[in-house]
Amino acid sequence: MRIGIPKEIKNNENRVAITPSGVYHLVNNGHEVFVEHEAGAGSGFTNEDFISAGASIVLTAQEAWSFDMVMKVKEPIQSEYGYFREGLILFTYLHLAPEPELTKALIDNKVIAIAYETVQLPNGSLPLLTPMSEVAGRMATQIGAQFLEKIHGGMGILLAGVPGVARGKVTVIGGGVAGTNAAKMAVGLGADVTILDLSPDRLRQLDDLFGKDVTTLMSNPLNIAESVAEADLVIGAVLIPGAKAPKLVTEEMIKSMKPGAVVVDIAIDQGGIFETTDRITTHDAPTYTKHDVVHYAVANMPGAVPRTSTIALTNVTVPYAVQIANKGYRQACLTNEALLKGINCADGFVTYRAVAEAHGLEY
Ligand code: PYR
Incomplete structure (x- = not known):
């Protein structure tokens, strides 16, 4: 051929x-x-x-x-x-x-x-997506950390905190490949990390993997609303193969966030999981601010x-x-x-x- x-x-x-x-x-x-x-x-x-x-x-x-x-x-x-x-x-x-x-x-x-x-393999995994989900997941945390800096529009916090100052809070919605990799990096940075997923079995696996380094929560509208409101950085990492991403984070939830908080929508290439990620951004102009929250919605994150x-x-x-x-x-x-x-x-x-x-x- x-x-x-x-x-x-x-x-x-x-x-x-x-x-x-x-x-x-x-x-x-x-x-x-x-x-x-x-x-x-x-x-x-x-x-x-x-x-x-x-x-x-x-x-x-x-x-x-x-x-x-x-x-x-x-x-x-x-x-x-x-x-x-x-x-x-x-x-x-x-x-x-x-x-x-x-x-x-x-x-x-x-x-x-x-x-x-x-x-898709018979076990449900997506072998040709997985490596890019790993890349995007790992990048999401480092990008989030960068945009939390004041000079990049964020509230000016360091995710790791320092002795005497609280760590930043990271909420990861979706505990698949991208979400798990985002959480790994957030744990590595010393942030206070919460992961939400719909599958009790997946939550058990995440609990086994991370132990007390993360809080696992069942993904439901109330838990999402509460953990989004508390977070400094929210990472959207939900995937339904081939389908449009569900809008799990409403505009009201975004309004409840602290000014200068950051959201990174890894799912934007499938339409995004935030009601407010209503546009795709590019590496040239990667963010916009809505309701005082910095939104990162680049659809080809691994391209960086x-x-x-x-x-x-x-x-x-x-x-x-x-x-x-x-x-x-x-x-x-x-x-x-x-x-x-x-x-x-x-x-x-x-x-x-x-x-x-x-x-x-x-x-
Ligand atoms: C990307 O890596 O850009 C994908 O579309 C998955």
């Missing part, structure tokens, strides 16, 4: 969909890889690195999009819709539930759209640490790409249940239930 790797063009998106070692793996399996000029630069991979691994360099996005399969990191933006065509296999993050226009463009052009974020993120992402995506390339997407998906769940659009239809439901389409 011939595989194209376009340069990412979203704001400050410096990841790339493959590393030289990923190229080597695909080429060793008899495939050809075409990387757009300088696509790896932001992640520290040069054209020469890719050529040494067996790739060819193409000069334009148009060429990179012209091959049988295109591997990307982020969901295409409008200027890329023109490259869609019938039968193109697009393997990338898609986050279609909050994106009606992208969904329509994929269906109208009969693209085979396989979303990293809905590839591209070297780590590119390597972590491609560690998990490349083995699936090799299966698609070796067998063709139909056979690869028929023989791999996890990959089958990744197909969000094919032959002009939405083929993933939560996405179809988000757009009121028949499934």
Whole structure:
């Protein structure tokens, strides 16, 4: 198969969909890889690195999009819709539930759209999302700590406190991969950490993992309201695979927070869990303030640490790409249940239930 790797063009998106070692793996399996000029630069991979691994360099996005399969990191933006065509296999993050226009463009052009974020193993885990949830979760705490600084619009507290001064309070809503990683960093910083989750079993696991370093709370509207009101930093880390994120934190709850408190919405790429994260921000202008609370709503958080993120992402995506390339997407998906769940659009239809439901389409 011939595989194209376009340069990412979203704001400050410096990841790339493959590393030289990923190229080597695909080429060793008899495939050809075409990387757009300088696509790896932001992640520290040069054209020469890719050529040494067996790739060819193409000069334009148009060429990179012209091959049988295109591997990307982020969901295409409008200027890329023109490259869609019938039968193109697009393997990338898609986050279609909050994106009606992208969904329509994929269906109208009969693209085979396989979303990293809905590839799901029989145990329910999301192997192609997990590494980026780890990155975003870990970043969320350090970003929150930064925006709590006065010079960044926050109330001017240090999460760790100091002897004689109270620690900052961090509330993490959602105890999955992102939430657990956010909590790890918050515990590491010495903050006073509360995690909410809907699953009693997950709360037990978190209790075993963190012991007395965290307070675990059942996620319900009252507990959310109380722990949001008390928090200096709230991290939203709830995910329902493929679906729009539930708005668990209401505008009233945000109004109850202290002036200069910070919220970081990791779930913003699926629509966000705060009623007040009603817009996506970018790494260039990452925050806005509403009801005196600093809101961080960047949808591609891992794009800020591209070297780590590119390597972590491609560690998990490349083995699936090799299966698609070796067998063709139909056979690869028929023989791999996890990959089958990744197909969000094919032959002009939405083929993933939560996405179809988000757009009121028949499934
Ligand atoms: C990202 O890492 O940007 C995702 O969309 C998950």
